[in-house]
Structures are given as structure tokens and as C-alpha cells.
Amino acid sequence: xxxxxxxxxxxxxxxxxxxxxxxxxxxxxxxxxxxxxxxxxxxxxxxxxxxxxxxxxxxxxxxxxxxxxxxxxxxxxxxxxxxxxxxxxxxxxxxxxxxxxxxxxxxxxxxxxxxxxxxxxxxxxxxxxxxxxxxxxxxxxxxxxxxxxxxxxxxxxxxxxxxxxxxxxxxxxxxxxxxxxxxxxxxxxxxxxxxxxxxxxxxxxxxxxxxxxxxxxxxxxxxxxxxxxxxxxxxxxxxxxxxxxxxxxxxxxxxxxxxxxxxxxxxxxxxxxxxxxxxxxxxxxxxxxxxxxxxxxxxxxxxxxxxxxxxxxxxxxxxxxxxxxxxxxxxxxxxxxxxxxxxxxxxxxxxxxxxxxxxxxxxxxxxxxxxxxxxxxxxxxxxxxxxxxxxxxxxxxxxxxxxxxxxxxxxxxxxxxxxxxxxxxxxxx
Numbered sequence: 001x002x003x004x005x006x007x008x009x010x011x012x013x014x015x016x017x018x019x020x021x022x023x024x025x026x027x028x029x030x031x032x033x034x035x036x037x038x039x040x041x042x043x044x045x046x047x048x049x050x051x052x053x054x055x056x057x058x059x060x061x062x063x064x065x066x067x068x069x070x071x072x073x074x075x076x077x078x079x080x081x082x083x084x085x086x087x088x089x090x091x092x093x094x095x096x097x098x099x100x101x102x103x104x105x106x107x108x109x110x111x112x113x114x115x116x117x118x119x120x121x122x123x124x125x126x127x128x129x130x131x132x133x134x135x136x137x138x139x140x141x142x143x144x145x146x147x148x149x150x151x152x153x154x155x156x157x158x159x160x161x162x163x164x165x166x167x168x169x170x171x172x173x174x175x176x177x178x179x180x181x182x183x184x185x186x187x188x189x190x191x192x193x194x195x196x197x198x199x200x201x202x203x204x205x206x207x208x209x210x211x212x213x214x215x216x217x218x219x220x221x222x223x224x225x226x227x228x229x230x231x232x233x234x235x236x237x238x239x240x241x242x243x244x245x246x247x248x249x250x251x252x253x254x255x256x257x258x259x260x261x262x263x264x265x266x267x268x269x270x271x272x273x274x275x276x277x278x279x280x281x282x283x284x285x286x287x288x289x290x291x292x293x294x295x296x297x298x299x300x301x302x303x304x305x306x307x308x309x310x311x312x313x314x315x316x317x318x319x320x321x322x323x324x325x326x327x328x329x330x331x332x333x334x335x336x337x338x339x340x341x342x343x344x345x346x347x348x349x350x351x352x353x354x355x356x357x358x359x360x361x362x363x364x365x366x367x368x369x370x371x372x373x374x375x376x377x378x379x380x381x382x383x384x385x386x387x388x389x390x391x392x393x394x395x396x397x398x399x400x401x402x403x404x405x406x407x408x409x410x411x412x413x414x415x416x417x418x419x420x421x422x423x424x425x426x427x428x429x
Contacts, residue, residue: 003338006036006200010193011329018082019192021121021184021222022047022059022162029183030165030220033196037167037203040220044161051232054225057121059160060088067101067128068149075138075148076128082186083325085152086127087119092152098138101148107132114324117188121225126152131325162229165220167203171212174428175358177351178238178245178308179344180230180295184222189332191316191323194252196220197332198341205345213352214243227295231304238306243356243396244269246347247310249294251340252332253319258285260292260310263300267307268356268399269347276346282339287315307397311347313340357394357403357418357427365391370424390417394427 013032019025027042034040049056065078065085078084086106104127106118112132120127130138142148165183179202181195199218206216221230231238244267257277261270277284289300293316299308313336321327359365367384389407398406404414421427 002201002204003197003341004334006197006204007332007334007337009036010189010197014193014196015187015189015329016082018062018186019184020060020087020119020186021225022057022160023061025061025186026163026183026222029196030163033165033200033220036200037207040165040167042163042165044163045229045233047158047160047162049229051225051229054228056162056225056229057088059157059162060154061157062089062152062154065089065128065152065154068151069142070146070148076130076134081115081325083115083117083129083188085154086125086129087117087186088121089126089152089154090124090156091154092126092150095147095149098142098144098146098148101150102135102139104128105130105135107135108324111320111324111326112136114321114326117185117323162222162225164222164226164230167218169203169206169209169212169216169218171215171352173214174241175243175356176215176217176241177348178242178306179216179218179248179348180227180245180299180308181220181248182223182226182295183220184226187325188323188327189329190250190252190313190319190321190327192327194250194313194332194337194340195248197337198248198251198344201337201341202345202348206348215241216348221295223295224298227298231298231306242306243354243358244272244351245299245306245308246273246344247295247299247308248340248344249310250312250314250316250319250322251344252337253313254333254336254339255314255319256285257282257339257343258287258312258315258318260287260289260296260312260315262296262307262309263289263305265289267309267397268351268354269307269309272350272354273309273311273343273347275350276343280342280346282343285315291315293317311340311344354399355418355429356396356399357390357421357429358396359391359394359427360425361391364388365426370426372420372424386413387417387421390414390421391426394421
């Protein structure tokens with residue numbers, strides 16, 4: 001029932017919105033999501049702000065765009081499909097010949113009935129996107145010297161903002177799980193809205209937990225510049241508290257299941273995701289990190305190195321409707337998004353139940369200050385070497401089972417040591 005509700009909301013309310021990496025489309029999308037979850041915080045970061053090696057671009061908005069022929073007929077109309085305009089096109093109001101117009105027309109010869117999705121975020125340009133069949137008809141029906149009126153009513157706001165949404169489900173532990181998805185594409189269902197549908201379903205599910213073991217943080221961001229901005233703004237808390245997370249992309253079709261593990265494929269998030277597929281008895285495809293293309297790029301960048309994997313149904317770029325007008329709610333089905341939802345829900349449940357110790361002391365702690373090491377070096381009832389060995393592997397990358405194997409102690413003794421170290425505030429879980 002949960003997925004059905006958000007599926008229908010996305011199909012009827014979110015799908016028609018023209019979104020980009022900034023602007024009113026993102027705000028409108030977040031306001032609709034916020035109607036479901038009043039604790040969603042909508043945050044804005046100013047255009048022009050430097051975030052690592054990037055600068056947040058001017059805010060872009062569009063009201064209308066069209067091409068009118070010599071008979072005063074609108075032959076291309078943004079209001080019919082918001083993919084008709086190259087995203088981030090600058091304002092245009094002029095008359096052009098057919099040849100001049102065609103220099104700014106984009107189509108897909110191998111997909112004659114699909115409108116392509118084209119962007120020009122960081123290099124100023126303008127253009128229209130149409131089906132190749134429509135381009136062929138225009139070429140056939142008009143002479144080279146025929147004039148066309150071209151209008152793009154768009155704007156750039158230098159003092160604008162990048163907007164994103166953030167929602168925290170607070171748990172007993174300071175440890176956090178991050179679920180990230182993006183809201184920056186116009187009317188495409190799998191590439192754009194499937195991640196939001198699944199995220200909303202997950203919020204609905206986990207908000208009902210009375211004693212959530214760990215916190216779960218959900219973010220709805222523009223892809224690439226949004227994740228870079230979010231990391232830049234929240235760097236210290238992410239490194240301190242994050243024990244795993246998932247980037248959700250193209251998770252709504254019902255053709256296959258697939259994923260991309262973090263850069264080295266050895267994080268607790270990777271292990272939980274693999275276990276989730278196995279527990280659910282789902283066959284899945286694993287893509288090399290060399291095939292990355294979504295926000296897993298940013299989360300796993302050198303120096304960032306956050307334990308985040310990506311979850312797909314059919315991966316971006318691997319299904320024929322990708323980045324075209326054919327990516328609609330015939331591609332994304334309730335069954336498809338429910339399947340993606342079940343996998344991520346299971347993986348998060350596995351992470352919630354993992355005990356992942358993190359040392360609270362930088363460098364080796366002085367054990368005698370805590371009464372855990374004899375000043376004279378005599379062996380106490382507690383084996384302080386085992387305690388120190390435990391702390392060595394309490395780096396947030398290992399659960400108790402892994403630490404037990406590393407320090408060569410049975411799990412019962414490992415759990416006992418864990419309790420002692422928590423009591424003395426040498427680790428947190």
C-alpha cells in the first residue's frame with residue numbers, strides 16, 4: 001500500500017514538473033514530498049558558492065519555449081513536453097532559417113520516436129529536442145530559406161540557490177545510514193522518480209520503528225553538484241557517523257536487479273546489500289565501479305571514501321528508454337519499484353542490526369587511565385592485549401563478527417570486550 005501511494009503521487013504530481021539542478025522545479029518537487037513528511041527540511045545553498053573544485057551555477061528557471069513556422073503554427077512546444085528544451089538553455093527570441101534552426105535541434109536517428117534529454121549546465125547554449133521523425137518531417141515540409149520564430153523564455157539568477165531536501169529518522173546510536181536519491185531531471189520516470197518513490201516508501205516504513213537502533217538520513221538532491229555540495233557542507237559528520245548507505249537510481253523497472261558496490265567493494269553497506277539479495281533469493285547483476293555514472297562517483301571519491309553503494313533495477317544507460325521521453329510509467333511499474341524497495345529495506349535492516357564499533361580515541365588509548373591496564377605491567381584478569389586488539393579493528397569498517405575473526409577470539413568473548421569498551425567510552429556503537 002505504501003509504494004502504491006507514492007507511485008501514484010509521482011506519476012500524477014511529480015512527473016509533469018520540469019526540474020533541473022537548480023530552480024523552481026526542484027522546490028515544487030520537494031514541497032510535494034514534504035506534504036507526506038512534515039519533518040523534511042528544505043535547504044538552500046547560494047549560487048556562486050565554491051564546493052570543492054566546483055561552483056554552484058546560477059539558478060535556472062523556464063516559463064515557456066516554442067518554435068513557430070511561417071504559417072504561425074507552433075511546431076515545437078515546451079508545454080507539450082518539457083524535454084523539448086535543452087536543460088539550462090539561455091533566453092532566445094529571434095527568427096532563424098531552417099538551416100540555422102537545425103544547428104540547435106537534437107534528435108536520435110536510432111530512436112525515431114523518442115525525444116532525447118540534453119543539458120547544457122556549465123557551458124552556455126540553447127536548443128530544442130524533438131523526435132527524429134519530427135525532424136525529418138520539418139526537413140521535408142519546409143524550404144531552406146523559410147523562417148522560424150524561436151522563443152525560449154528562461155532566466156538565470158546569479159543570486160539564486162541550489163535546493164535539496166533532508167530528513168533524519170533519529171535512532172538510539174549516533175551511527176547513521178544514508179539513503180541518497182536525486183531530483184534534478186524533467187519528465188522521466190525511472191531515471192528520475194523511481195528513487196524518490198522508493199525513498200518515500202522507506203521513510204514511511206522506518207518512521208514507525210519505536211526503537212530505531214541507528215539513525216537513517218534521507219536526502220533528495222540534484223545529481224552530481226548536489227552530492228558534492230552536500231558532502232562539502234556535512235563532511236565532518238559524515239566521516240564521523242556514517243557506517244553505510246545507498247544511492248538509489250533507476251530502481252523502478254521490472255526487468256532485472258543490479259547494483260554497484262563501493263569503490264573497493266568491501267564496506268558493510270556492500271556486504272549488507274549482497275546479503276539482502278541472497279536472503280530475498282534474488283538473482284542480481286553487479287557492475288564494476290569503473291562503470292559508475294551517478295552519485296556513487298562523489299561518495300567514493302579519493303579523500304571522501306564514504307561507504308556507499310548504488311542500487312538499481314536496470315542500471316542507468318543499460319535500458320533503451322534511458323534519457324528519453326520513452327522513460328515513462330510504462331517503464332516504471334508498481335511491481336518494479338516495490339522490488340527495489342524490498343531490497344533496500346532488507347539491506348538497511350541488516351545494517352541496523354550490525355554492531356559496528358568505532359573507536360572514540362585518536363591513536364592508542366592509555367589503558368591504565370581507565371583501570372584496564374596494570375601500571376606495573378602485570379597481567380590482570382582482563383587480557384588488555386585483547387582489548388587493544390579489539391580497538392585496533394574498531395575503525396567503523398568491521399562488525400563484531402569480522403573483529404572476532406581478526407583478533408582470533410570467539411564471538412561471545414568479543415561481545416564481552418565490546419561491552420567493556422563501551423562502558424569505558426573507548427568505543428561507540
